[in-house]
Amino acid sequence: MSPRPRSALSAVLIALSCLLVPVGTLGAWASYGLADTGRYVTAMAPLATDPDVRDAVAETVADGIMREVDVGGPVRGAVRPFVRDAVRSFTRTHAFRLAWDTGNRAAHDAVLRALRDGRAVREQPVTVDLAPVTAQVKRQLTHDHVPLAARIPVAHTAVTVLPAGELGRLRKGFRMLEVAGFWLPVAAVVLAATGILVAVHRRRAVAATALGTALGGALLVLVLTVGRRLTLADLPDDVSPPAAGAVYDALTETLRTASWLLLVCGLTVALTAWLTRYAGHLRAALRPGRRRASATPPPSLAPSPTPAPAPTRARA
Template structure:
């Protein structure tokens, strides 16, 4: 193969590889990080101790309790004096083991329900004609068991009722299911394609050290763009939230969900720069050094005086 054609093919393959790096990392993170219930629950578990999240939960649950009380009895006259006590009680509950158990169980149940709907594991949900709901009975049962174990008064009288809470509307399931299937395929094949293109491009290159450096710099650029996209996405996500949604809690959840992707982006950036610097240093070390000309040590033969010639008469 002519060297020019090899260089052109190598450049195209390396460019494709560098282009697929950020998309492959994003797809792999979504497919193997967010789509795995165990990893998702492990990621969300520390948020049960986050002050902003606990404050948001206390406010949301406290407001819900007050709304339920308002529907059953008229407490509008004393709402202002009762509300602080209700919120303080819920805030105290968020600092207990029962709340952490309810938080983890609720996340697990919700994630399982969404995954079953997206993967169409239930034949009744395959058509996507009904909304995705979550039954809160398992959450209530585990909280009741924990409170009873802690000898909380009247904990045994907590009713365990099957309450279906909608998570996804019926019209959204079919659209999200198609995107989820594409994401599962892309999460595996995009990183594989990026590696294959990079290896093939380096193998075809005429100057392989330069090809390695170019691939490394492209990988570092992909990691930097991914970091920039995460930062910009965080800003836009928080800006689009309604006014009644606590922004500090939403920021904590966003940071927790994207922590793995952010770490992978920094690793791509650091790895790319390290490999590029190594390739440049090895090239500098292997450059041929100009050799100094050694002085000629051979003894010079003394020149003999010219033989006088007789002039002709």
């Protein structure tokens, strides 16, 4: 193949590889990060100590308890501060952290079952039971001698985490992500390697691939930033924006780290390829000068020829 078609084919392969880098990274994060229960629980575990998340949980649980307690008038207003303080104190205990991990694991398992097995829960929403948390709060209130604490019903409160109407659309998207999370990164690597091997100037091809990878990482960082703003701007009225922001940051921390790694590694490889190319040109420029200097001695050291004596003619 002549150099011009090889260069064109290499450019096309490298461009396709660079386009697949951000999409493949996003798919791998969704498939191997969000879809893995252990990684999900590990990512959400630090939120149990986040003040904004604890306040949001305390408000939600306290409102649920007060709706279940059959108390009216001024007594209800007097009991509500005790309930809220008790729930907030409970969120600072080790039992709450255990309940937080258990609740997140149960919610994630329920969502995965709904997305992977459509036959069992085709028309049913995905719910999580808050009865264990309510029972813990009731014991705490009873221990603190809060009035009417014994009347709090420990009912199986089902909190919907995934509506039934969205299961079909989300199930199709989840299956596509599982496939894309594996094959898109593999395709990106194969296309990049093929483009570099086909290229006439491989160092330039490596630099172009690295710059495209860095651009893909920068694009992912921008998408995460814009996505966070849009998510927080479209929240319901009963959802705390600081708590939602903390959850968003915890879920996307791995993707954000991968995006910055793509950006930094891509720029580093491109800079290294440029420096090695510049050093090669510099060495090539210096070699002919050295050969000429070694072949021709300096004028001061060259031996000067001595003129031969003119012949003398004898006189007659």
